[in-house]
Amino acid sequence: MRIVIIGAGAIGAACALELAEAGAEVIVLDRVGVAGETSSRCEGNILVSDKAPGPEALLAIEANRAWRALAERLDADRVAGQPATEFEAKGGIVVAFAGGAEALETFAAAQRGIGITSEVLDAAALRAAEPHLADDIACGVHYPDDAQVQPSLATQAMLARARYLGADYRVTEVIGGIVDGSRVRGVQTTDSRIEADAVVNCAGPWAGEAAALFGAALDIRPRRGTILVTAPMPQRVFHKVYDADYVGAVGSGDASLQTSTVVESTPGGTVLIGSSRERVGFSEAGTLVPLAEIAAKATRLFPFLRDTMLLRTYFGFRPYAPDHVPAIGPDAQIAGLFHAAGHEGAGIGLAPTTAALISHAILGTAAPLDPAPFLPARASLQGVAA
Known part of the structure; x- marks a missing residue:
């Protein structure tokens, strides 16, 4: 299965690694570069302390466990060009x-x-x-359980491992979605047309604009x-x-x-x-x-x-995201389009479990927790309000 990921920040890199490890053909596209925007302009928080009881807190608890295993695995067996994550379980x-x-x-x-x-x-x-x-x-x-990574390095580490497993990475801008009826067929970039079975929108603060390229609505x-x-x-x-x-x-x-x-x-x-x-x-x-x-x-x-x-x-x-819950999963209307966005300042910390939910949605792998609260189809994300 060929999957295009829009965005090479922490969420996009985590999705690329998860999907590549599951055997998919992955192409990561970013107009700036790895961790070129939000993921290099933050503190690298992996927090549970700031989450009130609710869906995001449960996601954070699972992601906190996932990060410990992921950082240990990435740091223990680094491939060429892969930096250390600088994971610190400092509390x-x-x-x-x-x-x-x-x-x-x-x-x-x-x-x-x-x-x-x-x-x-x-x-x-x-x-x-x-x-x-x-x-x-x-x-x-x-x-x-509060922890931290160096966000840019951790993002680079995840994408380097994904590329080692066969993922393709290109610096180019997605300027259009290729949609046949109500199904995604790929993306149009400034350089070429790329066909795909699925597209994952990991465009961070620009996720609403990216969704609109496919005729979808996502209020991020x-x-x-x-x-x-x-x-x-x-x-x-x-x-x-x-x-x-x-x-x-x-x-x-x-x-x-x-x-x-x-x-x-x-x-x-x-x-x-x-x-x-x-x-x-x-x-x-x-x-x-x-x-x-x-x-x-x-x-x-x-x-x-x-x-x-x-x-x-x-x-x-x-x-x-206006309801303070990230959007993770299939688009409400366009088949083959998936979103992983709206994490605000928690994207680094929630990245590995977000990726696992995306893999579940696309490939049917096991879900780490109930995906329902995070689905982009919820009403709060379907009409862009002022």
Whole structure:
């Protein structure tokens, strides 16, 4: 079976690897390059701590397990041109200032009800885990299963392994869908016509535009996020640490700017500081305000950051679904067209299980969990709203 994948970000690379391992003929197309957009402009989160009970939380739990096995397998037997994933099972700590402790503990208790492991830390345990935190933190909850990869390298690793298994990869832009009646027959690129039995739309924030090339509707929108990177330093942040406001920002549908604090060290000694969310289309203007807000909140959480030099800042666009659940599976109307998009900032973490669901939908392989909640046919994704 010949399958074309549109997009060589983390979701596209994971789908390519899963489908190639299942024996399909895979062609990956991207107009920029591997991890050229969203997947190189994020933090590489593999989180369960930020997921409220519901379908996405169950997807995250399964994906967290899948990433551990996948990273170990990729890193243990690297092929030519395949980088290490830099997988770190560092765990996460979510903190709250005065007034937020009760809500955080209640949220963690609800998560434990669906199998997410967490532990409320007393003051001594919190200080032992993160000695450089601000003194006025009122509460901390430890999530041992939170992890991280270097997102660009992990994406490259997955696609390199897929290519080793026979997948084809081309830098070209898809400019049209080839549809016979209501069935996909392939894609038209700037270079050529490519026939296919199935097409998987992994175009991230551009997934709605990609769907439209086939006459399909998929309401996926860009949501901009900004990140700061410090100069390398001796390690002073030992987990992925973020304030409880981050959970609310992740689940919000508000288009206006929202910022919260996420701080973590990298193997190279830099510290990544996020995060912001705002729906401004694909605008690249006006990033100073979110960066200033992030910096102010981060220095409240970790006071030592006030005297730290910034190395750079960057921003990216994340694929936002209005109901906060990714679209994974067959298109509502066009046979042979499949979607894997709408993960927003969780695409890296959810990639391997998303790929398993796509393989299930196309090839009939075993599904890692119930695919029904993620189907693109749901009403919330079928009419693009303002």
